[in-house]
Amino acid sequence: MFPEELSLPLGKWVNRFVDWLVVNYGDGFSAFADSLLILLVWLEQILRGTPWWLVVLTLIAIGFHASRSWKIAAGLGIAMIAIGSLGLWDKAMQTLALMIVATSLSVAIGIPVGIVMALSNRLRAVMLPVLDTMQTMPSFVYLIPALMLFGLGKVPAILATVIYAAPPVMRLTDLGIRLVDREVLEASRSFGASRGQILWGVQLPLALPNIMAGINQTTMMAISMVVIASMIGARGLGEQVLIGIQRLDVGAGMEAGIAIVLLAVVFDRIGQSYGKRAQRSKPAGDGA
Amino acid sequence: MSYLEIRNIYKIFGPHPQRALEMAMAGDDKDSILAKTGHTVGLSNVSLSVERGETFVVMGLSGSGKSTLIRHLNRLIDPTSGEVLFDGTDILSMSIPDLNTFRRAKLGMVFQRFGLLPHRTVLENVAYGLEIQRINRTIRHQRARNWITRVGLGGYEDSFPDQLSGGMQQRVGLARALTTDPEVLLMDEAFSALDPLIRADMQDELMALQTELHKTIVFITHDLDEALKLGDRIAILKDGMLVQVGRPEDIILSPVDDYVRAFTRDVNRSRVLRARSLMTPLSLPCGQAVDAIWPQVQSDMRLEDILPVALATNGSIAVMDQHEQPVGILTRQQVIDAISV
Numbered sequence: 001m002f003p004e005e006l007s008l009p010l011g012k013w014v015n016r017f018v019d020w021l022v023v024n025y026g027d028g029f030s031a032f033a034d035s036l037l038i039l040l041v042w043l044e045q046i047l048r049g050t051p052w053w054l055v056v057l058t059l060i061a062i063g064f065h066a067s068r069s070w071k072i073a074a075g076l077g078i079a080m081i082a083i084g085s086l087g088l089w090d091k092a093m094q095t096l097a098l099m100i101v102a103t104s105l106s107v108a109i110g111i112p113v114g115i116v117m118a119l120s121n122r123l124r125a126v127m128l129p130v131l132d133t134m135q136t137m138p139s140f141v142y143l144i145p146a147l148m149l150f151g152l153g154k155v156p157a158i159l160a161t162v163i164y165a166a167p168p169v170m171r172l173t174d175l176g177i178r179l180v181d182r183e184v185l186e187a188s189r190s191f192g193a194s195r196g197q198i199l200w201g202v203q204l205p206l207a208l209p210n211i212m213a214g215i216n217q218t219t220m221m222a223i224s225m226v227v228i229a230s231m232i233g234a235r236g237l238g239e240q241v242l243i244g245i246q247r248l249d250v251g252a253g254m255e256a257g258i259a260i261v262l263l264a265v266v267f268d269r270i271g272q273s274y275g276k277r278a279q280r281s282k283p284a285g286d287g288a
Numbered sequence: 289m290s291y292l293e294i295r296n297i298y299k300i301f302g303p304h305p306q307r308a309l310e311m312a313m314a315g316d317d318k319d320s321i322l323a324k325t326g327h328t329v330g331l332s333n334v335s336l337s338v339e340r341g342e343t344f345v346v347m348g349l350s351g352s353g354k355s356t357l358i359r360h361l362n363r364l365i366d367p368t369s370g371e372v373l374f375d376g377t378d379i380l381s382m383s384i385p386d387l388n389t390f391r392r393a394k395l396g397m398v399f400q401r402f403g404l405l406p407h408r409t410v411l412e413n414v415a416y417g418l419e420i421q422r423i424n425r426t427i428r429h430q431r432a433r434n435w436i437t438r439v440g441l442g443g444y445e446d447s448f449p450d451q452l453s454g455g456m457q458q459r460v461g462l463a464r465a466l467t468t469d470p471e472v473l474l475m476d477e478a479f480s481a482l483d484p485l486i487r488a489d490m491q492d493e494l495m496a497l498q499t500e501l502h503k504t505i506v507f508i509t510h511d512l513d514e515a516l517k518l519g520d521r522i523a524i525l526k527d528g529m530l531v532q533v534g535r536p537e538d539i540i541l542s543p544v545d546d547y548v549r550a551f552t553r554d555v556n557r558s559r560v561l562r563a564r565s566l567m568t569p570l571s572l573p574c575g576q577a578v579d580a581i582w583p584q585v586q587s588d589m590r591l592e593d594i595l596p597v598a599l600a601t602n603g604s605i606a607v608m609d610q611h612e613q614p615v616g617i618l619t620r621q622q623v624i625d626a627i628s629v
Contacts, residue, residue, distance in 0.1 A: 187403030192391035
C-alpha cells in the first residue's frame with residue numbers, strides 16, 4: 001500500500017475551487033456564456049435559413065478560390081449534397097455553426113499565444129506542458145466543471161472544443177515563426193526595422209504556411225469534438241451519432257458518422273488549399 | 289580619430305560569460321576557457337580602426353570570429369566587453385529606437401546567403417530599407433528601380449528571389465543595401481556562396497561602384513585572394529584574435545607569423561605586389577639618378593604588368609608617380625626575385 005501520509009487531496013481542493021468560482025463569479029460566467037450563445041444562435045439561424053443550394057454554391061466558390069481547381073470545388077459540392085441526401089442537412093448546419101464559432105475562437109486565441117510563445121523562451125517553456133495537458137486530458141474532466149459554470153448546452157461545448165482544438169494552431173504559429181531564416185531576420189534588423197515591422201513584415205508572412213497548417217489541424221480537431229460536445233447538449237450531427245448508439249441503430253449512427261467525415265473532408269480540402277497557396281512565393285494576400 | 293573604431297572587444301558566447309571574460313582578459317586561450325567554463329570565446333581583445341571611404345577586409349577561416357566581428361558594427365551582436373565608436377559616437381549606449389534610427393541612416397548590409405525576403409518581389413526587396421524608413425511608395429520604388437538597373441537586373445523587378453540565380457540574388461542584396469544610400473556597407477562573405485566566375489564579376493562590379501561612390505566598406509571573407517583584390521587594408525583574424533592588419537603588400541611581403549605565411553604561400557604574388565612596394569626609393573642614400581632612356585612604369589602598376597617590361601630590358605626600370613616624377617628604381621633581378629620567392 002502507498003503510505004497514507006503522502007496522499008494528496010488534490011481532488012478536494014479542485015472541488016472547493018470550482019465551488020468558489022461558481023458562487024463568486026457565476027454571474028460573470030453566464031454573461032460571457034450568453035454573448036457567445038447569441039453569436040452562435042445567430043450564425044446557426046443564418047446557416048439553417050439559407051437555401052441549401054446557396055450554401056453549397058458558397059462552399060464551391062470558397063473551394064475554388066482556395067484551390068483554383070474545378071475538380072476540388074466540384075468534389076466539395078458533391079460531398080455537401082451527399083450530406084443532404086442522407087437527410088442530415090439541418091443537423092450538419094448546426095454542427096457547422098458550432099465549428100465555425102469554436103474554430104474562430106481557437107484561432108483568435110491561438111495565433112496571438114503562438115506569437116508570444118515564439119518571442120519568449122520562458123513563456124514557451126511554461127506553455128508546452130499546458131498544451132500537452134489540453135490535448136491529452138480526457139475532455140469529460142473539464143466538461144463537468146464547464147457544465148457547472150455555464151450550464152448545459154452549446155456554450156460548454158464550444159469551450160471544450162476550444163480547449164481541445166486550440167493547441168495545434170498555437171504550436172504551429174510558434175514553430176512557423178521560429179523557423180524563419182535567421183539571416184532574413186538579421187537583414188531586416190540591419191536595416192533598422194522595429195519589432196513590429198519585423199513581426200508583421202517578415203515573421204508572420206514567412207510563418208504563414210505553418211500557421212495555415214495549424215488552422216487546418218485546429219479545424220479538424222474541432223470537428224472530431226462534435227460527438228463529445230453533443231453529450232452535453234450541443235445539437236447537430238454528434239447528437240445523431242449519440243442517438244444511434246443509444247438505440248442500437250447502427251445504420252443511423254453510420255449515416256451521421258459519414259456526414260461528419262464528409263464535413264471534415266470539405267474543410268480539410270479548403271484549409272489545405274489555402275495552406276498551399278500561402279506556401280508559394282507570392283504573398284497570400286495577393287489576388288484575393 | 290578614425291571614422292569607425294572598435295576598441296578591445298571581447299565576445300563570450302554562453303549564459304554566464306563573466307568568468308570566461310576574466311580568463312580571456314588574463315590571456316588564456318580559447319580551448320582552455322572552453323574546457324574550464326564551457327563558454328566559447330568569439331572575439332578576444334580585438335581593436336580596429338577603419339577610415340572613411342576605405343575598403344577594409346577582415347579575413348579569417350571559419351570559426352575565426354569574422355562574422356561575429358562584423359555584427360558588432362551594427363549591433364546585431366552586443367560585445368561582452370569593449371567599445372564600438374562610429375564617427376566618435378558610442379553605439380553601444382544607444383537605446384533600441386536610437387539604434388534603429390542609426391541603422392536606417394548609416395548602414396547597409398549584404399549577407400552570405402543573401403537574406404532576401406522570399407515572399408516579396410525584387411522591387412519590393414530592394415525598396416525594403418526605404419519602406420522601413422516609411423518613405424512613400426512612389427519615391428521608394430523609383431529609387432529601387434534605379435539601383436536594380438545599376439546592378440544589371442533591369443527587367444527582373446517583378447520576379448521573386450527564388451526565380452533568380454545565386455549571382456542575381458546577390459545583386460538584389462547589393463542593390464537593397466545601396467538603395468538607402470548608407471555611409472557604410474557591411475558585407476558578410478557576400479560573394480562566398482557564388483561560383484568563381486560570378487564571384488570575380490561581382491568583385492569587379494563592387495570595385496567599379498566603389499570608385500564612384502566612395503562608401504566605407506567592411507568586407508568579410510575567408511578567401512585571401514578576394515581580400516587582396518578588394519582590400520585597401522586587410523585584417524587577419526584567427527581564433528577570435530587579430531593576427532595582422534596592413535595593406536595587401538604588407539601582408540604578402542612581411543607576414544607576422546607562420547599562420548599568415550601559410551596563407552600567403554599560394555597567393556599569386558604578381559597580382560598583389562605593385563612597383564611602389566618593390567622599388568628602391570630614390571630618397572634613399574644608396575639610390576642613383578634615373579636615366580632618361582630606361583623604361584618607365586607607374587608606381588601602382590602590378591607585378592604581372594611590370595614583368596614584360598623587366599624581361600625586355602637588361603638594366604634598370606624607372607618607377608614614376610602619378611605626376612610622372614621618378615620616385616624609385618627597379619632592376620630586372622628584383623622583379624624576378626619577387627615573383628619566384
